[in-house]
Amino acid sequence: MGSRNRLGWHSFAWLLFLAAASSLRGAEGPPITLEVDAREAPRKIFHAKLTVPAAPGPLTLAYPRWIPGEHGPTGPIADLAGVKFSSAGRPLAWSRDPADMYLFHTEVPAGAESVEASLDYLSPAETGGFSSGSSATANLAVVSWNLVLLYPADRKPDEIRYAASLKLPEGWKYATALEAGPPSPGGIRFAPVSLTTLVDSPVLAGAHFRSVTLAAEPPVHRLDIAADSEEALEMSPDLEGRYRALVAETGALFGARHYRHYDFLLTLSDHTAHFGLEHHESSDDRVDERSLIDSDRRRLMAGLLPHEMTHSWNGKYRRPADLAVGSFSEPMRGGLLWVYEGLTEYLGQILAARSGLLSPELYRESLALTAAEMDHQRGRVWRSLEDTAVAAQILYGARSDWYSWRRGVDFYPESELLWLEADTAIRRETRGRKSLDDFCRLFHGGASGPPKIAPYTFDDVVAALNEIAPYDWRTFWRSRLDRTGPGAPLAGIEAGGWKLAYSEEIPQMQRSAEEVRKVTDVRYSIGISVQQDGTIPDVIPESPAALAGIGPGMRLVAVNGRRWSREILRDAIKRSRTRPVELLVENGEFFKTVRLEYAGPERYPRLERVAGKPDLLSRILEPLAPRPSRAKKAEPPR
Secondary structure, eight states, rough: OOOOTTOOOOHHHHHHHHHHHHTTTTTOOOOOEEEOOOOTTTEHHHHHHEEEEEEEEEEEEEESSSSSTTTOOOOGGGGGEEEEEETEEEEEEEESSSTTTTEEEEOOOOTTTTTEEOOOOOOOOOOOTTTTSOOOOEEEEOOOOOGGGGEESSOGGGGEEEEEEEOOTTTEEEESSSSSOOBBTBBEOOEEEEEHHHTTOOOOEEEEEEEEHHHEESSSSEEEEESSSGGGGHHHHHHHHHHHHHHHHHHHSOOOOOSEEEEEEEEOOOOOOEEEESSSSEEEHHHTTTTTTTTHHHHHHTTTHHHHHTTBBBTTTTEETTTTOOOOSOOOOOOOOOHTTHHHHHHHHHHHHHTTSHHHHHHHHHHHHHHHHHOGGGGGGOOHHHHHHHHHHHTSSSSSTHHHHHHSSTTHHHHHHHHHHHHHHHHHHTTTSOOHHHHHHHHSSSSSSSSOEEEOHHHHHHHHHHHHHHHHHOOOOOOOHHSSSSSOOOOOHHTEEEEEEEEESSHHHHHHHHHHHTEEEETTTEEEEEEESSBOOOOOSSSSSHTTTTTTTOOEETTTEEEEOOOHHHHHHHHHTTTTEEEEETTTEEEEEEEOOOOOOOEEEEEOOOOSSHHHHHHSOOSSSOOOOOOOOOOOOO
């Protein structure tokens, strides 16, 4: 039937579909029914009722804990409320497992064929976190099914089928990768799917809604947008064209598509969590409300949709075996996240440039900022890159202070540098006949079709690289993943014909970040960034600021005896050759003045051409696909 939001489904066709689904389920028994009432989403309350087929005797139901794509035990069990069990209208006693807080035990009475469970999910008001962060406002909501369901603990998600339905506030439109039937008074009914597919298919809904067709030929691609205002939905034809180009570029890169249709679910709000989460046939992308109409915000989100779409191939279809556990209760192991996330980070940025979402100049600025940040990671002297991947589940939730000392999820940015180095190495070893593009087609391509998972190991990555370009790839990766010591891996930039340098000119990508995030970033001169209220969120160890005794959490009050501002701080750094920089900082209830041992100039990262070397980096950014023709006018949403 094509994409889930194709209009005008005929009721007769829907009944035939349900009949076929029912026949297919015969041997499996009836599905679990899940009714979600999101009509109180503006109050951040979601209600759910489940009917679970069950035989008399003990029954254990589980709440999803390990969420695919979030790389950790992020299921928000503490936000579950109103849990009740019953059978044939009679209440059932239940108890929580004392060792595993995600398990609920009850007893199915004699003669019963099912258990009814009801629960409420209380979405937080705070904007941090992934899908368990704030997901609803007065005008929109993202329904992540894993937040509002239970499942039989003794069965694998692939083995359990759910027949889900959803009620939304009056007048709200929606989008999802799930196939849906015609509207009914009881809410939206979705075709029965496995629990794996259900959790992999969130719903975006809202009062201000727009759906744009990016590619009308199968598989259909759409950009579905919900915003907190009608004005935020505006998108220029030029920007639409760049997202159409993204669809074309992914097809040219991978040579196959492992989905029946694809939907970008884009949330525009200042009051939801901001992140991207990959799914096989969609992506959950959440950014600031004005991200489509404000140039600074648009620059900062340029790599988000390319990154999340790339995950449909790298992360969903091809997935590390230790992350493809097929369970929401078993721990996932993140040792290969430098492929899952790191390669995706590299490809996402490349695709943003190839599709025109980033100009080559802005791409180079972004790469320079990444290189400089990794080059100033003091934690690399004790923590290897692979350890950041292994420890991902604890690093995602780590505090931001002393980030440079502890290292965070560096398997994103540092692996971008490493995959650039791998790309240039392939081009060197094959004298330009092959590139990482060929690896992507070999490793992530195959035959197009519906979603499936093809697990892989480190040895599989090495073997595929060797098939493209014979080389000692095992040593290449092990030496970089296991290394500790100062200095970022910059060989890929240099092999691309550029080098990391610093100048006194603030790059546009940093200007945009400072404007949107309300921060002043002078880390590469004196070692700090400063928030609008003067708070210093982090300090680079061994920098002039750190050596002067400044630490994270202190607040900058004055610079050289004058109340601080962005301009005054930068002017003081400029003049530091002739006048030492003195900072008055507040530390709790105490104040002190410190003098920095720094004598200019301002330092902001940039990439500089290396004379005599070919500009391989620009060649990597060249589009692979011809520009698609302009899409048809946006379809009205349901």
